[in-house]
Amino acid sequence: MTNQSPSYELLRWLGVSIGNRCGTMKESYERKPSPDRKPFRQVADTMHIPVVEFDEESILCYANPPALELFKLKKEAIDAGVTVHDVVAPEQQDLVDQGLKLLSNGEFPTSISLRIIRGDDVKVPTQVYTDKIVKKGKVVGFVVYIIDLSRRVAAEEKIAERKELLEFMVDYYSFSGIIVVDDKYKFEYVNDKMCDILGRRRSELLGFDFREVLHPDSLDMVAERYRKRQRGETVPSVYEYQVVRKDGEVVDIRMNVGTIRSRDGQIKTVAQLIDITDEKRSAYALQESERRYRSLIETMDSGLGVDNAEGFLVLANDALCKMMGCDDPETLIGIPITDILHGWTENQLHEKMEERKEGKIEHYEAMLKHKSGGLVPIMVSASPLKGPDGEFLGSIAIFTDISDLKKTEAEVYFLLDLLLHDIGNQLQLILAGGDFLEKDAPPDQIIRSKRYVMDGALRCLELIQKVRKAEESKTEPLGPVDIVRVIQAESELLFKQRGVRVDTGELPPKVMILADQALSQLVWNLLENAVIHNPIDDTKKEVRIRGNVSGKTFELSIADNGPGIGDDKKPELFNPTRRYGGVGLHLVRRLTEKYGNPPEVKDRVKGKPDQGLEIVIKFQIA
Numbered sequence: 001m002t003n004q005s006p007s008y009e010l011l012r013w014l015g016v017s018i019g020n021r022c023g024t025m026k027e028s029y030e031r032k033p034s035p036d037r038k039p040f041r042q043v044a045d046t047m048h049i050p051v052v053e054f055d056e057e058s059i060l061c062y063a064n065p066p067a068l069e070l071f072k073l074k075k076e077a078i079d080a081g082v083t084v085h086d087v088v089a090p091e092q093q094d095l096v097d098q099g100l101k102l103l104s105n106g107e108f109p110t111s112i113s114l115r116i117i118r119g120d121d122v123k124v125p126t127q128v129y130t131d132k133i134v135k136k137g138k139v140v141g142f143v144v145y146i147i148d149l150s151r152r153v154a155a156e157e158k159i160a161e162r163k164e165l166l167e168f169m170v171d172y173y174s175f176s177g178i179i180v181v182d183d184k185y186k187f188e189y190v191n192d193k194m195c196d197i198l199g200r201r202r203s204e205l206l207g208f209d210f211r212e213v214l215h216p217d218s219l220d221m222v223a224e225r226y227r228k229r230q231r232g233e234t235v236p237s238v239y240e241y242q243v244v245r246k247d248g249e250v251v252d253i254r255m256n257v258g259t260i261r262s263r264d265g266q267i268k269t270v271a272q273l274i275d276i277t278d279e280k281r282s283a284y285a286l287q288e289s290e291r292r293y294r295s296l297i298e299t300m301d302s303g304l305g306v307d308n309a310e311g312f313l314v315l316a317n318d319a320l321c322k323m324m325g326c327d328d329p330e331t332l333i334g335i336p337i338t339d340i341l342h343g344w345t346e347n348q349l350h351e352k353m354e355e356r357k358e359g360k361i362e363h364y365e366a367m368l369k370h371k372s373g374g375l376v377p378i379m380v381s382a383s384p385l386k387g388p389d390g391e392f393l394g395s396i397a398i399f400t401d402i403s404d405l406k407k408t409e410a411e412v413y414f415l416l417d418l419l420l421h422d423i424g425n426q427l428q429l430i431l432a433g434g435d436f437l438e439k440d441a442p443p444d445q446i447i448r449s450k451r452y453v454m455d456g457a458l459r460c461l462e463l464i465q466k467v468r469k470a471e472e473s474k475t476e477p478l479g480p481v482d483i484v485r486v487i488q489a490e491s492e493l494l495f496k497q498r499g500v501r502v503d504t505g506e507l508p509p510k511v512m513i514l515a516d517q518a519l520s521q522l523v524w525n526l527l528e529n530a531v532i533h534n535p536i537d538d539t540k541k542e543v544r545i546r547g548n549v550s551g552k553t554f555e556l557s558i559a560d561n562g563p564g565i566g567d568d569k570k571p572e573l574f575n576p577t578r579r580y581g582g583v584g585l586h587l588v589r590r591l592t593e594k595y596g597n598p599p600e601v602k603d604r605v606k607g608k609p610d611q612g613l614e615i616v617i618k619f620q621i622a
Helices: 006-017 037-044 063-071 077-080 090-102 151-171 192-198 217-230 277-299 318-324 347-359 401-436 443-472 483-498 519-532 582-595
Strands: 051-055 060-063 109-115 123-135 138-149 177-181 187-188 236-243 250-261 267-274 303-308 313-316 364-367 373-384 392-401 479-482 512-514 543-550 551-558 600-605 608-620
Touching: 037 060, 051 063, 060 063, 063 138, 090 109, 090 123, 090 138, 123 151, 177 192, 192 250, 192 267, 217 236, 217 250, 217 267, 250 277, 303 318, 318 364, 318 373, 318 392, 347 373, 347 392, 373 401, 392 543, 401 443, 479 483, 483 512, 483 519, 483 551, 512 608, 519 543, 519 551, 519 582, 519 608, 582 608
Parallel strands: none
Antiparallel strands: 051 060, 051 138, 109 123, 123 138, 177 187, 177 267, 236 250, 250 267, 303 313, 303 392, 364 373, 373 392, 479 512, 543 551, 551 608, 600 608
């Protein structure tokens, strides 16, 4: 055998290609040393694949170290004579005999798969390549190169086993639909779950156009993305759309999709689909619930605040923000509750938190800090906030602005105080008049006593009437009222009751302002106040009324020649906590607030308060 033989060339290739990947044996075996085979066997001894030689009688005459390891034969057994049939599975021995015969008759060497029988009777799958050994034109033996396939076969068996398991899981136990679509829009594969999602049998899907199950609203989008994937363009791999079941029900789908190229070059779409209909419904229900919750919070009149277990605000609505004069509720997030409640300390906050942890619900009054620096009286309704497992998360509080309530409460006490004071004075007058009514009293004394009693009773009735008018004025809407007619009527009444003529000057013939029926009470109380608080003789008392229209405003001025008041007392004349003018001036204050402009208190003669008082009120033209 020459160096140019096919066996030698193959041996060289095998030695180079895989020689670096296998272990080595220290000794080989030679049944009959052959000088002319020595170079070949020296090379074979260094190879890392099994190499054996058989003589013309098919008896093993050489084995390199890997071959000895593969066959696991003892040297004594080989010396006794090992044939090809001894190391080949019985069912393949005829195949080996035919192959060697063909090789001897000049056929070209080929590789075949054989199962080798080791010395421990274990069959090893192998791939063998056999070539003939020629000497002087005569076949004197065969050389065999062996590849151990035991690891490969085991791996293939495991892959096959896993493949079967994977196919079983995908077909029957997958929680998501699996589809394969060919390059003609048609279903090539669908698993059981996909059939369940669409409510159809496999026979109703395989080979059919996938566009037939798409909802009309999703058809264009899904089909367009399919075409782009077929062209190799980049499109989203995960998106949502809708399909229609066989029974007409619309199903929401989330799809994770990609493409693969088959052996024949076709681009196929492979996708995993999940039915998210219930998820969508739950999400919608949650969004709707959250929308209603948000709507309730943002539209409620009362302020709402939620603080965490450390007492820091984590939620505030618009109403609370407006109560504090803030521009945005977000500016309140993260600040301690002690920063918005006046007078609260860290110790008080800690006590409240401990009470909330114990489940205490509480209602109490407090003062809310306004951005301007003022204080807003509020009623706080606080309750604990707990998580789904009952853990304490903080507290939730409703803040109700009770400014009007407090104002009304103060006004009630004020009116009560005024009534008790003023009516008390009149009752004193009535009692004094009653003391003069004796049996032997002269007629003029009896007449004077009756006047005291009647004046006191009438005064009490007037006070009660003024209070009633003040309360009625709260609810009556504003409308057009001719103030000139009211001035003339009340001026005439003052002359009849008090004997003082009012100087009305040159008033316009008619001026319609925004007011109500209580306007007459306002004018009357100012006129009456100008007379009854002027200590000079009635014949010398002066009351002057002037009216001027300026743009959309009518300015009314009522002045007298009484003693006037000092500059330090002018701001207090209509102060509800004072008793200047009693119920009458209180009614004036209430009405001017309703009409939109508070009264101005001035000197009749500028800089000379002792020469009389002037009250100026501005009204809006109707």
